[in-house]
Amino acid sequence: MKLVVATAAVAAALTVALPATAAPAAPNSWAKQANQVCSVWIAKAKKEFGSPVTAAQLYSFAHKAKTLEIQELAALQKIQGRTTAGTAALTAVQVDIAEIGSAIKAWDQGKPAQFVTILKRYLNDGRPKSAFAIAGAGECG
Numbered sequence: 001m002k003l004v005v006a007t008a009a010v011a012a013a014l015t016v017a018l019p020a021t022a023a024p025a026a027p028n029s030w031a032k033q034a035n036q037v038c039s040v041w042i043a044k045a046k047k048e049f050g051s052p053v054t055a056a057q058l059y060s061f062a063h064k065a066k067t068l069e070i071q072e073l074a075a076l077q078k079i080q081g082r083t084t085a086g087t088a089a090l091t092a093v094q095v096d097i098a099e100i101g102s103a104i105k106a107w108d109q110g111k112p113a114q115f116v117t118i119l120k121r122y123l124n125d126g127r128p129k130s131a132f133a134i135a136g137a138g139e140c141g
Contacts, residue, residue, distance in 0.1 A: 030086050031136030033079045038140035041072040066100045085135035092128040
């Protein structure tokens with residue numbers, strides 16, 4: 001979901017190189033259900049972040065993105081039959097959520113440069129996408 005919510009304006013302002021993703025696994029039942037859940041959350045993210053985000057809106061963007069990721073994670077955690085790779089993917093999302101929380105905290109503490117640095121790292125972190133691909137749920141991440 002993260003790459004969908006990173007609009008062109010944000011991406012242009014904060015882009016760094018993404019790591020290569022691993023080859024996807026064949027979808028299993030958990031992965032198929034996860035892909036369905038993620039499709040719903042991607043649609044919500046597109047609706048929420050349909051217009052470009054300006055630099056002045058990044059703090060608000062961070063809060064909205066964190067909320068959406070927390071809600072998506074909760075929906076994904078409800079799916080039964082999760083594989084080890086699926087568990088690793090959900091752990092990567094938890095790390096992502098913590099990272100955006102760190103960015104928000106930096107802003108709240110009056111550290112805008114640190115906020116931008118952490119937000120860049122969050123937006124360009126390909127670990128969740130890679131982890132979901134390995135789990136066979138390429139629609140997620």
